[in-house]
Amino acid sequence: MDMTSKVSKARILTHPITCSTKLGFDLSASHRRHLLHIFFRPAFITVSLTQSPCKNWIRRFVAMDSSGTDSAKELHVGLDPTIEEEYATQSKLLKEFINIPSIDKAWIFNSDSGPQAMFALSQANLLANKRKKFMLSGHISKESNQSVNFHWAPFPIEMTGASAFVPSPSGLKLLVIRNPENESPTKFEIWNSSQLEKEFHIPQKVHGSVYVDGWFEGISWNSDETCVAYVAEEPSLPKPTFDHLGYYKKGNSLDKDIGSWKGQGDWEEEWGEAYAGKRQPALFAINVDSGEVKPIKGIPRSISVGQVVWSPKNNGSAQYLVFAGWLGDKRKFGIKYCYNRPCAVYAIKFKSDETKDDADEFPIQNLTKSISSGFSPRFSKDGKFLLFLSAKSAVDSGAHWATETLHRIDWPSDGKLPESTSIVDVTQVVNCPDDGCFPGLYVTGLLSDPWLSDGHSFMLSTYWRSCRVILSVNLQSSEVSLVSPSDSDYSWSVLALDGDNIVAVSSSPVSVPEIKYGKKVLDSAGKPSWKWSNIQSPIRCSEKVMSGLSSLQFKILKVPISDVSEGLAEGAKKPIEAIYVSSSMSKENGKCNPLIAVLHGGPHSVSPCSFSKGLAYLSSIGYSLLIINYRGSLGFGEDALQSLPGKVGSQDVKDCLSAIDHAIEMGLADPSRITVLGGSHGGFLTTHLIGQAPDKFVAAAARNPVCNIASMVGISDIPDWCFFEAYGDQTHYTESPTPEDLSRFHKMSPIAHISKVKTPTLFLLGTQDLRVPISNGFQYVRALKEKGVEVKVLVFPNDNHPLDRPQTDYESFLNIAVWFNKYCKL
Numbered sequence: 001m002d003m004t005s006k007v008s009k010a011r012i013l014t015h016p017i018t019c020s021t022k023l024g025f026d027l028s029a030s031h032r033r034h035l036l037h038i039f040f041r042p043a044f045i046t047v048s049l050t051q052s053p054c055k056n057w058i059r060r061f062v063a064m065d066s067s068g069t070d071s072a073k074e075l076h077v078g079l080d081p082t083i084e085e086e087y088a089t090q091s092k093l094l095k096e097f098i099n100i101p102s103i104d105k106a107w108i109f110n111s112d113s114g115p116q117a118m119f120a121l122s123q124a125n126l127l128a129n130k131r132k133k134f135m136l137s138g139h140i141s142k143e144s145n146q147s148v149n150f151h152w153a154p155f156p157i158e159m160t161g162a163s164a165f166v167p168s169p170s171g172l173k174l175l176v177i178r179n180p181e182n183e184s185p186t187k188f189e190i191w192n193s194s195q196l197e198k199e200f201h202i203p204q205k206v207h208g209s210v211y212v213d214g215w216f217e218g219i220s221w222n223s224d225e226t227c228v229a230y231v232a233e234e235p236s237l238p239k240p241t242f243d244h245l246g247y248y249k250k251g252n253s254l255d256k257d258i259g260s261w262k263g264q265g266d267w268e269e270e271w272g273e274a275y276a277g278k279r280q281p282a283l284f285a286i287n288v289d290s291g292e293v294k295p296i297k298g299i300p301r302s303i304s305v306g307q308v309v310w311s312p313k314n315n316g317s318a319q320y321l322v323f324a325g326w327l328g329d330k331r332k333f334g335i336k337y338c339y340n341r342p343c344a345v346y347a348i349k350f351k352s353d354e355t356k357d358d359a360d361e362f363p364i365q366n367l368t369k370s371i372s373s374g375f376s377p378r379f380s381k382d383g384k385f386l387l388f389l390s391a392k393s394a395v396d397s398g399a400h401w402a403t404e405t406l407h408r409i410d411w412p413s414d415g416k417l418p419e420s421t422s423i424v425d426v427t428q429v430v431n432c433p434d435d436g437c438f439p440g441l442y443v444t445g446l447l448s449d450p451w452l453s454d455g456h457s458f459m460l461s462t463y464w465r466s467c468r469v470i471l472s473v474n475l476q477s478s479e480v481s482l483v484s485p486s487d488s489d490y491s492w493s494v495l496a497l498d499g500d501n502i503v504a505v506s507s508s509p510v511s512v513p514e515i516k517y518g519k520k521v522l523d524s525a526g527k528p529s530w531k532w533s534n535i536q537s538p539i540r541c542s543e544k545v546m547s548g549l550s551s552l553q554f555k556i557l558k559v560p561i562s563d564v565s566e567g568l569a570e571g572a573k574k575p576i577e578a579i580y581v582s583s584s585m586s587k588e589n590g591k592c593n594p595l596i597a598v599l600h601g602g603p604h605s606v607s608p609c610s611f612s613k614g615l616a617y618l619s620s621i622g623y624s625l626l627i628i629n630y631r632g633s634l635g636f637g638e639d640a641l642q643s644l645p646g647k648v649g650s651q652d653v654k655d656c657l658s659a660i661d662h663a664i665e666m667g668l669a670d671p672s673r674i675t676v677l678g679g680s681h682g683g684f685l686t687t688h689l690i691g692q693a694p695d696k697f698v699a700a701a702a703r704n705p706v707c708n709i710a711s712m713v714g715i716s717d718i719p720d721w722c723f724f725e726a727y728g729d730q731t732h733y734t735e736s737p738t739p740e741d742l743s744r745f746h747k748m749s750p751i752a753h754i755s756k757v758k759t760p761t762l763f764l765l766g767t768q769d770l771r772v773p774i775s776n777g778f779q780y781v782r783a784l785k786e787k788g789v790e791v792k793v794l795v796f797p798n799d800n801h802p803l804d805r806p807q808t809d810y811e812s813f814l815n816i817a818v819w820f821n822k823y824c825k826l
């Protein structure tokens with residue numbers, strides 16, 4: 001196709017005067033910039049019009065080309081009518097899926113009329129490109145026939161603008177925190193059952209936004225509900241100031257001043273992806289009566305704090321703030337998804353009345369000195385134990401996520417902490433789990449109050465092979481019991497406890513999240529189990545979604561691995577799992593639907609057997625899915641997980657091919673219509689597969705893929721990941737890779753197989769990605785274009801690694817569907 005003559009014709013038209021004359025209306029400067037941008041981007045085969053703020057005028061412009069021809073086709077900026085029709089049809093159904101709310105959190109309150117549940121839900125707001133948050137409450141009634149009902153309030157209440165809601169321990173107060181979007185103060189509101197009691201505005205010179213990120217986040221009421229401890233960005237460090245002539249002004253100030261300007265000051269390390277521009281997390285406490293905020297003194301700046309809780313208040317004994325701390329003195333590596341960052345549980349004495357500046361000399365105490373990782377501290381109800389999670393396997397091995405363990409410290413009743421604490425192991429790493437047995441813990445966090453009434457058993461959610469399950473763990477006996485139904489292939493998460501009963505959410509790839517109520521029952525030997533009831537769902541899906549999902553089914557396949565070698569650890573020789581989703585009608589005509597192999601990232605992550613809007617939409621339009629949990633995934637024991645580092649790009653690629661071949665052999669997939677989709681390390685596998693198995697895939701889609709580790713290592717926030725996954729140990733890491741390192745990285749990367757690729761591939765790239773910077777995808781795209789392989793690229797200028805903002809998520813899945821439809825002739 002001859003692009004040059006068409007592009008030069010377009011160039012003449014982009015002259016602003018010619019433009020407005022020809023179009024009969026004036027183009028604003030930004031429209032002109034956009035037009036130029038489109039015409040001078042010959043590197044792009046297609047430009048995403050749905051992303052464009054001025055798509056209508058582009059269409060108008062295209063229609064009014066002076067040649068009088070259908071310039072949409074010629075200029076390649078418009079869409080051909082068939083494709084437009086396809087976008088229009090697909091977008092209608094996709095929107096219905098994207099609209100499905102998520103159930104994020106729940107709390108249970110005891111009222112005079114019985115327990116009351118409050119749920120935090122959220123829903124994509126496409127126009128605002130944000131998630132709309134809302135609350136729904138329901139009264140829990142236990143009927144005489146043992147069944148349980150939730151009587152929902154007639155409507156949810158919108159909570160947009162609220163960054164966190166934290167009920168007090170008695171349930172009589174609710175703290176709502178509103179983080180500012182600019183340099184304004186952070187708002188703290190204290191509500192009672194009927195009205196706003198207090199509102200405080202905390203200015204930026206005290207602290208910045210409160211951390212509500214699920215990692216550093218910690219917002220904790222003290223037991224008498226007078227004070228809340230929390231983690232927020234420390235105030236801005238002073239910056240050098242220059243006057244209007246450019247002279248340096250002595251005596252830095254934080255305030256803006258007309259007639260002067262601020263310099264940049266010294267660069268400070270940040271915690272990488274998702275934390276760009278975020279200042280150091282620091283500890284504060286607010287008096288909820290007076291609004292007075294105290295920064296907690298005595299914590300070195302080298303420690304980034306998070307997850308704060310209060311120690312029990314025993315008569316007259318000292319009260320401590322107990323929190324997790326990550327060391328970031330030398331170099332801060334990216335922390336998101338990276339449990340391998342050394343951390344510890346610390347305690348610091350809380351002094352409510354700090355009249356003089358008398359922070360003790362060394363008031364901060366590391367409670368978990370003897371192990372490399374401690375986080376998520378929780379005190380037992382009776383205050384006798386401090387429980388915490390550890391990712392020591394990840395820290396000690398170098399894997400960004402690995403099997404976790406639970407530990408306990410006995411808390412002194414007199415509040416006097418000994419010099420060194422003794423740590424009791426509650427759970428162990430499981431290397432090679434027996435069939436059907438506990439594979440170890442893979443937990444993302446703990447409930448703020450996870451305790452059962454016996455005071456030493458608690459509930460958590462964890463990955464167990466391809467499912468998420470609910471477990472109870474006994475802190476004294478170390479007994480671990482499965483609480484969610486043992487015969488369920490759905491994924492389950494505990495949301496809140498109603499005494500010893502459980503409010504949970506459960507879903508599968510083909511069923512939207514539903515609320516379940518688990519009632520504790522005792523067997524004849526006094527052993528507890530939970531009897532589960534369905535709760536009428538507060539989520540109502542559209543007819544189209546329900547009918548799309550109704551014909552779908554799924555099963556978890558066991559796939560034998562292809563390379564059982566001597567050197568492999570026992571747990572790495574076992575079959576992997578792949579979740580197969582298909583329409584029950586697909587085999588009626590004897591023909592399989594086209595298949596999408598779905599590959600998760602990490603690589604030490606997992607695709608759980610749970611509902612995903614994007615994937616459910618793809619299956620409801622006629623694709624079967626094969627969601628592959630290759631060796632290295634979480635939930636299968638430590639041997640399988642640790643068998644991958646050092647072999648990325650080969651062992652994981654073989655596992656994916658084994659799973660696809662297994663599906664073909666079982667008659668579940670048509671070998672002539674297989675596609676592949678993955679993000680990040682899943683994008684690494686996607687691009688590896690189209691290079692190593694070039695005849696297997698009719699189309700591919702890669703989201704922020706790792707295409708070349710040799711170029712990623714110099715610019716990613718996790719250069720240590722590149723070394724660890726390529727060598728399989730931590731000893732090779734350096735800030736200055738050698739030519740041998742770079743050569744190894746190149747050999748293990750998809751770019752090394754570029755010459756064999758012929759699969760048409762869609763790339764979805766986020767400009768703000770610090771984990772796998774966009775240049776990684778671009779290099780691979782340009783290399784494919786150089787070879788004449790068909791590519792399509794969508795760039796999301798304001799997105800980072802997960803590509804999960806509502807419009808991005810929507811546009812990504814819309815384009816994945818249209819791209820795959822084109823090559824699968826759907």
Ligand SMILES: CC(=O)N[C@@H](C)C(=O)N[C@@H](C)C(=O)O
Nearest residue numbers: 337400601602603680681682
């Ligand atoms: C540790 C990590 O972030 N690795 C990336 C290469 C990756 O694959 N990320 C995962 C978590 C993802 O799904 O984005």
